[in-house]
Amino acid sequence: MAKLKKKNALRDTVGDKVFYAINAFFLALVALIILYPLYFIIIAAISDPDAVLAGEVVLYPVKLNFDGFVKIMQRSDVWRGYLNTIIYTGLTVILSLIVTIPAGWALSRKTLPGKKLFMIYFIIPMFFGGGLIPFYNVMRSLGLVNTMWAVILPSILSVWNLFMTKTFFESSIPNGLIEAAKIDGAGQFRIFASLVIPLSKAVIAVMALYYAVGQWNSYFNAMIFLQDETMYPLQLVLKEILIASESTVGGSGETILQQYRLANQIKYVSVIVSSLPVLCLYPFVQKYFAQGVMIGSLKE
Amino acid sequence: MEANSANKTLVSRTKDPLASTRRLRKFKENAPFLLMIFPAVLVVFLFNYLPIYGVLIAFQDFMPGDKILSSSTIWVGFENFKRFFSDPQFWPLMKNTFLICIYGFIIGFPLPIIISLMLNALKGKKTAKFLQTIFTAPHFISLVVLVGMLTLFFGRYGLVNNIVAHAGGERYSYFLETSAFRPLYILSSNWQDFGWSAVIYIAALSNVDPQQHEAAILDGATRFQRVIHVDLPAIMPMISVMLIMSIGGLMGVGYEKALLMQTDGNLAVSELVSTYVYKRGLTGVPDQAYATAIGLFNSIINVVLLVIANTTSKRFSENSLW
Numbered sequence: 001m002a003k004l005k006k007k008n009a010l011r012d013t014v015g016d017k018v019f020y021a022i023n024a025f026f027l028a029l030v031a032l033i034i035l036y037p038l039y040f041i042i043i044a045a046i047s048d049p050d051a052v053l054a055g056e057v058v059l060y061p062v063k064l065n066f067d068g069f070v071k072i073m074q075r076s077d078v079w080r081g082y083l084n085t086i087i088y089t090g091l092t093v094i095l096s097l098i099v100t101i102p103a104g105w106a107l108s109r110k111t112l113p114g115k116k117l118f119m120i121y122f123i124i125p126m127f128f129g130g131g132l133i134p135f136y137n138v139m140r141s142l143g144l145v146n147t148m149w150a151v152i153l154p155s156i157l158s159v160w161n162l163f164m165t166k167t168f169f170e171s172s173i174p175n176g177l178i179e180a181a182k183i184d185g186a187g188q189f190r191i192f193a194s195l196v197i198p199l200s201k202a203v204i205a206v207m208a209l210y211y212a213v214g215q216w217n218s219y220f221n222a223m224i225f226l227q228d229e230t231m232y233p234l235q236l237v238l239k240e241i242l243i244a245s246e247s248t249v250g251g252s253g254e255t256i257l258q259q260y261r262l263a264n265q266i267k268y269v270s271v272i273v274s275s276l277p278v279l280c281l282y283p284f285v286q287k288y289f290a291q292g293v294m295i296g297s298l299k300e
Numbered sequence: 301m302e303a304n305s306a307n308k309t310l311v312s313r314t315k316d317p318l319a320s321t322r323r324l325r326k327f328k329e330n331a332p333f334l335l336m337i338f339p340a341v342l343v344v345f346l347f348n349y350l351p352i353y354g355v356l357i358a359f360q361d362f363m364p365g366d367k368i369l370s371s372s373t374i375w376v377g378f379e380n381f382k383r384f385f386s387d388p389q390f391w392p393l394m395k396n397t398f399l400i401c402i403y404g405f406i407i408g409f410p411l412p413i414i415i416s417l418m419l420n421a422l423k424g425k426k427t428a429k430f431l432q433t434i435f436t437a438p439h440f441i442s443l444v445v446l447v448g449m450l451t452l453f454f455g456r457y458g459l460v461n462n463i464v465a466h467a468g469g470e471r472y473s474y475f476l477e478t479s480a481f482r483p484l485y486i487l488s489s490n491w492q493d494f495g496w497s498a499v500i501y502i503a504a505l506s507n508v509d510p511q512q513h514e515a516a517i518l519d520g521a522t523r524f525q526r527v528i529h530v531d532l533p534a535i536m537p538m539i540s541v542m543l544i545m546s547i548g549g550l551m552g553v554g555y556e557k558a559l560l561m562q563t564d565g566n567l568a569v570s571e572l573v574s575t576y577v578y579k580r581g582l583t584g585v586p587d588q589a590y591a592t593a594i595g596l597f598n599s600i601i602n603v604v605l606l607v608i609a610n611t612t613s614k615r616f617s618e619n620s621l622w
Contacts, residue, residue, distance in 0.1 A: 016523045023418050030415065031434050034491070037449060038437075040459060044452070053457060055466030103340030106333040113330055118337060125344060127548070128603055130351025131595030132555075132574075133581040133588050137357075137364075138350045157343040188332035217442030220556050224582055235444045242448030243560055260457040267452055271445050278440045286433050 045069075045268035049261045052268075068269035078270065080230060081237035088151050088233055089215045096156040096211040101204060103157075104165025105192055108173075122159050139225060150225035151233065155215055161207055168203040169196070206288050216278060234274055241270050358593035364586060380593035389576065397572045397598075400558075401550045404486045409546055411494045413539060416501035417527050432502065435495025447560040450488055451475060476565030485561060485570075500542070501535050508534045540619035548606030551598055573598045 048063035219235035361374040555574040581591025614620040
């Protein structure tokens, strides 16, 4: 392998070298475009708000200032939102795994009675839906409006994820193993619980992460179904902090500036505080996410 | 396995008296699968199929709280659709929705393909993995935070304006201007998702047979030529599938992000079919039948586009979704 590499290296023409250099340069540029906004949020959050507003904070923090963090700590709505989101996300993950994993296993079996019909049943919603208003009306007639279940239940099954799970089972559980267990007299439930589940940690992890991130980041269902502010998830609280003020702040020049000075610092900090759990977790679970996409791409 | 199936045809042909008991036993053995799939069937029924049934109100004179089918239902045929076609908002909505999708597609479709080819052509595999980790990270930022970040960068007192003001220029409210909405929307979407969309191509590229590259090198191909003649053809089937899907979604832009970015100033270009459905159906004095008709019209356009794209692709290549 090493020898092969060396041979290739020797063969690099000047043209190839230029190509590699240009390629690396542009990729580095793209990385910068991705990273700079994230970096700026961090330095702006710990800089003096006046310096930020004066346009002095561009490459490094100016006059370290942690007031924003103190102010966020004092906001009970943020922490309540945090707690709500943790509860909603936890329940969503548990329920979604209970729904998705066994169904994915059943769908992956050739002997599932009526398999073709089930496939069509799950494919149709991928391409056609009733739309927002009928969905809202269904939720209302189910009595879910203004309960946390309105946020949780519609998110516990994504048909995409179901098919991804099915593909995983089809491609990575050896058939011989299942046949052997059957000969040993194990029933279908037994096979699923004590043979399939232990072999499926990767897909279970991927699904848990997909559903968790989806719920953690969503705001729309909460916005239309929850009226009680104490039930708001973090994203809805953030929406008030981050976005509402852009168009609603009024008053004369000086007071506007003052309001922005205070509001913006809170904004920088709240972006960090809310994205931290996901972004900290992300590098560790990254390989699973990528794996998930690959499982999905192994289509038939 | 083969013997088994041969046996089965024999059984059914000779009308084995035991066939039905055999089938019953087989069903009993596999019945647990039905129990495993049941929760998923139920969830999809409740949240996907019941709303499809609820679409019927698009053809009714419907007041919130009415039953969908009862003796007092007033059917109005295509009246709600006709109303939409003569709504002064009809053409602006169609135009806004189409333009944001087509511009988004023109930038957002090739970008992940180019990035995946570039990453794949990078010399250090470790560096490529590291860059990929960075590129996919923004995918996990929520829409609320993303739009919040946009205001922090492009708002009246955001980074860009602060720098401009610092240099003695005039502050400019990007969020209150019609001309800035589409670029902000599309560029931020791409900033967030190009890396994530590239993962699927990167996975496909990792399966390219190294021998193909070796052969190309022997033929004197440069690295760039190998990208064009070896790597690109290898992901072509994947590109076709993604192309069909994007065409199917060409009028299907959602409301989540646009709603967050809307201001009184940019409404002329930021009002999309989906946001209009939300506003007419769930806010103010709701006109649910009307909003449902608009939504139905839009999703029918999408299904038609998908079918056209799929049929076309099937005719000119062997790639298709079905």
